[in-house]
Amino acid sequence: xxxxxxxxxxxxxxxxxxxxxxxxxxxxxxxxxxxxxxxxxxxxxxxxxxxxxxxxxxxxxxxxxxxxxxxxxxxxxxxxxxxxxxxxxxxxxxxxxxxxxxxxxxxxxxxxxxxxxxxxxxxxxxxxxxxxxxxxxxxxxxxxxxxxxxxxxxxxxxxxxxxxxxxxxxxxxxxxxxxxxxxxxxxxxxxxxxxxxxxxxxxxxxxxxxxxxxxxxxxxxxxxxxxxxxxxxxxxxxxxxxxxxxxxxxxxxxxxxxxxxxxxxxxxxxxxxxxxxxxxxxxxxxxxxxxxxxxxxxxxxxxxxxxxxxxxxxxxxxxxxxxxxxxxxxxxxxxxxxxxxxxxxxxxxxxxxxxxxxxxxxxxxxxxxxxxxxxxxxxxxxxxxxxxxxxxxxxxxxxxxxxxxxxxxxxxxxxxxxxxxxxxxxxxxxxxxxxxxxxxxxxxxxxxxxxxxxxxxxxxxxxxxxxxxxxxxxxxxxxxxxxxxxxxxxxxxxxxxxxxxxxxxxxxxxxxxxxxxxxxxxxxxxxxxxxxxxxxxxxxxxxxxxxxxxxxxxxxxxxxxxxxxxxxxxxxxxxxxxxxxxxxxxxxxxxxxxx
Amino acid sequence: xxxxxxxxxxxxxxxxxxxxxxxxxxxxxxxxxxxxxxxxxxxxxxxxxxxxxxxxxxxxxxxxxxxxxxxxxxxxxxxxxxxxxxxxxxxxxxxxxxxxxxxxxxxxxxxxxxxxxxxxxxxxxxxxxxxxxxxxxxxxxxxxxxxxxxxxxxxxxxxxxxxxxxxxxxxxxxxxxxxxxxxxxxxxxxxxxxxxxxxxxxxxxxxxxxxxxxxxxxxxxxxxxxxxxxxxxxxxxxxxxxxxxxxxxxxxxxxxxxxxxxxxxxxxxxxxxxxxxxx
Ligand SMILES: Cc1ncc(C[n+]2csc(CCOP(=O)(O)OP(=O)(O)O)c2C)c(N)n1
Ligand code: SF4
Numbered sequence: 021x022x023x024x025x026x027x028x029x030x031x032x033x034x035x036x037x038x039x040x041x042x043x044x045x046x047x048x049x050x051x052x053x054x055x056x057x058x059x060x061x062x063x064x065x066x067x068x069x070x071x072x073x074x075x076x077x078x079x080x081x082x083x084x085x086x087x088x089x090x091x092x093x094x095x096x097x098x099x100x101x102x103x104x105x106x107x108x109x110x111x112x113x114x115x116x117x118x119x120x121x122x123x124x125x126x127x128x129x130x131x132x133x134x135x136x137x138x139x140x141x142x143x144x145x146x147x148x149x150x151x152x153x154x155x156x157x158x159x160x161x162x163x164x165x166x167x168x169x170x171x172x173x174x175x176x177x178x179x180x181x182x183x184x185x186x187x188x189x190x191x192x193x194x195x196x197x198x199x200x201x202x203x204x205x206x207x208x209x210x211x212x213x214x215x216x217x218x219x220x221x222x223x224x225x226x227x228x229x230x231x232x233x234x235x236x237x238x239x240x241x242x243x244x245x246x247x248x249x250x251x252x253x254x255x256x257x258x259x260x261x262x263x264x265x266x267x268x269x270x271x272x273x274x275x276x277x278x279x280x281x282x283x284x285x286x287x288x289x290x291x292x293x294x295x296x297x298x299x300x301x302x303x304x305x306x307x308x309x310x311x312x313x314x315x316x317x318x319x320x321x322x323x324x325x326x327x328x329x330x331x332x333x334x335x336x337x338x339x340x341x342x343x344x345x346x347x348x349x350x351x352x353x354x355x356x357x358x359x360x361x362x363x364x365x366x367x368x369x370x371x372x373x374x375x376x377x378x379x380x381x382x383x384x385x386x387x388x389x390x391x392x393x394x395x396x397x398x399x400x401x402x403x404x405x406x407x408x409x410x411x412x413x414x415x416x417x418x419x420x421x422x423x424x425x426x427x428x429x430x431x432x433x434x435x436x437x438x439x440x441x442x443x444x445x446x447x448x449x450x451x452x453x454x455x456x457x458x459x460x461x462x463x464x465x466x467x468x469x470x471x472x473x474x475x476x477x478x479x480x481x482x483x484x485x486x487x488x489x490x491x492x493x494x495x496x497x498x499x500x501x502x503x504x505x506x507x508x509x510x511x512x513x514x515x516x517x518x519x520x521x522x523x524x525x526x527x528x529x530x531x532x533x534x535x536x537x538x539x540x541x542x543x544x545x546x547x548x549x550x551x552x553x554x555x556x557x558x559x560x561x562x563x564x565x566x567x568x569x570x571x572x573x574x575x576x577x578x579x580x581x582x583x584x585x586x587x588x589x590x591x592x593x594x595x596x597x598x599x600x601x602x603x604x605x606x607x608x609x610x611x612x613x614x615x
Numbered sequence: 616x617x618x619x620x621x622x623x624x625x626x627x628x629x630x631x632x633x634x635x636x637x638x639x640x641x642x643x644x645x646x647x648x649x650x651x652x653x654x655x656x657x658x659x660x661x662x663x664x665x666x667x668x669x670x671x672x673x674x675x676x677x678x679x680x681x682x683x684x685x686x687x688x689x690x691x692x693x694x695x696x697x698x699x700x701x702x703x704x705x706x707x708x709x710x711x712x713x714x715x716x717x718x719x720x721x722x723x724x725x726x727x728x729x730x731x732x733x734x735x736x737x738x739x740x741x742x743x744x745x746x747x748x749x750x751x752x753x754x755x756x757x758x759x760x761x762x763x764x765x766x767x768x769x770x771x772x773x774x775x776x777x778x779x780x781x782x783x784x785x786x787x788x789x790x791x792x793x794x795x796x797x798x799x800x801x802x803x804x805x806x807x808x809x810x811x812x813x814x815x816x817x818x819x820x821x822x823x824x825x826x827x828x829x830x831x832x833x834x835x836x837x838x839x840x841x842x843x844x845x846x847x848x849x850x851x852x853x854x855x856x857x858x859x860x861x862x863x864x865x866x867x868x869x870x871x872x873x874x875x876x877x878x879x880x881x882x883x884x885x886x887x888x889x890x891x892x893x894x
Binding site: 239242244245253261283284285308329461463464474 | 665668679683688699726885886889892893
């Protein structure tokens, strides 16, 4: 029986014996209208936290306008890694209040929270005031005017950094490192930074992490990265050297990261005319022997369905990263949802086995994407990576994740085999692939059903043989310990995937601290479902809760259809756009376990 | 002559033909396109394993398996996309793309525009029979407006699509027209097209004897183009717009830089990329 636990994954320490204390952290929302520089302030705050040896996470939220709409940088800082936003914010700094009230659902405040706003820019919107948070007016605009050449967002950064207990030196060094303008402006803005930092002294009282800030670790032990970047890195590391893709939110940054990266490692990226082209381009490139990938979101994945089916039938390895967003149709482009799961596991015509994997955290985007390349290549089949907008676009300070060894290995055919048959019916189902250029093994790859040699055939015998072969190669493969992270013990289990894992993991820390023993099964291998490993991981479990972020309980239904789940299985699911938070999952777990 | 040169010189069209029997109707123009293709490859002396024939779906798209080269028979309309990926990833290969007028101009129309524009070094051969053969006789973008069919009784009433003009406007650097009834002429055009650096487009009038038997008369209508190929796009536009669709030969050649040259040599190892994340 396989070992179900993958200890190598970077995550907050969780073990069967000692329940770790729930995470203490400090959260700030910096908001304002477009052009106010709130994203810059948030990015620099996170950068400074990294330089100060802290962990943290930043989520960007903005209105529908292409440029200049309202924006909010949501930052959570802690002395341990954090994988989701907290339930409430300790501080809201508004550079102005124009349309910032639209973020009320996202920026939840508590009576202990502080709201800092410029009284000259208007009143604190009722929707925030109603939380009971303490409102502190600060004339940010006037303060900035007194330091000619300075920007208000630097005051906000200083203020947030001070209340988040970051050393001023870390903030200064983050600003200096990102500076691309003149020295005079730098001096003015460093002054604004200090001014904001000093202004915090008068505010007091925000809840702050009580743990002492650890010293900065040696450089290289930590990463500041988004899931999209990590996925791109995992792909390159796995051997991907060709990418074709069409821009789409929220996958574009993955492509923008890969374009220069591929140029450096001797690969190429083509911006395709549409997703029909992207998928067919990567199938063509991979047929040529070069591991290939595309990245997209739901609308693009829908367009790619026929091409992914071609990769199944012609047995061409390709990786498709789907950075999921709210659907159906154009849906909610910049917000996370886990609603493409049903399509990923079932959305191709014909009996078309394919690999579907999902990273369990921002850090895991690297290793899981690398694994997807490896699986696609080893099994000569398409692998879909179900990332999502939260994992893809959030930036986090993480421990440098351990990465799997090795690059993709495809079984290729030797030259001059007089009996070469491309789709030979082998015991494993994987047949050696002749790469163009190899003499004496020419064949035609075909999406038409075919004989072992690749000649089109509509004979029942050939169809059956090839269906069996394509199914067997996925079903009989040993996926090893990466299929899931299984953490904790007890008769209660929570199953989750993708960006739901972070808040579920944190919720479980809280309920364990309160005495409820429950285990987590964070699935990485969604299709084919490893039923034996799952049964082993759920050994002794009497109650299961499946947690996911979509309207239709897609993972719950999928597991009910394909796995033998012990005991009683229930579902907690809700659609986007708001990311799942630990508190609501704690609530769901309490209600579920009390039922 | 050394051994390699001798071996090359010894190659004949037969060396590029597979033993697999085509499914085409007797008399279909596509047989001659196949023979023109193998003749062109023999003429250029390319090693069969260095050549890939990529296609979509249709009678015409069956051609890859009938050659003894590497072949890729993909999905309907996407041959140019698959070929573009292959050529950018593997610039060392010679990539031929085969299509029909439905595959290439209708479902694959967008890829046609962008392949011309992108100018990747591909040779694109469209066997134009002004009909959907494989699906048994529906109108295609190049079908005459008054052609009566079950799907469009009395004709579509639609203007025909003008692939050569569109290729020119979209930036193709080599535009030629052939007729399957003249396989030697087609072989010559294909050899020149393969030799051309960048995207080359060869439209071959290839009768569908089953659904368009009247196309047997094409042999009476075709003629060599009265003037030599031009490299002036304005002149080419006028000629292509005004000809009756039966002038044969290379009609336009221009030297355009190919933008997607493919991958360059590596300057970093994958693990070097991690530095930008490290803190
Ligand atoms: C996505 C999709 N839609 C429709 C078809 C059905 N189909 C197969 S071939 C074809 C048209 C072929 O016509 P053409 O490209 O002119 O080639 P010909 O058969 O005439 O050589 C169609 C519509 C298909 N295979 N795939
Ligand atoms: S239907 Fe027409 S195009 Fe197809 S094989 Fe027969 S003659 Fe050729």
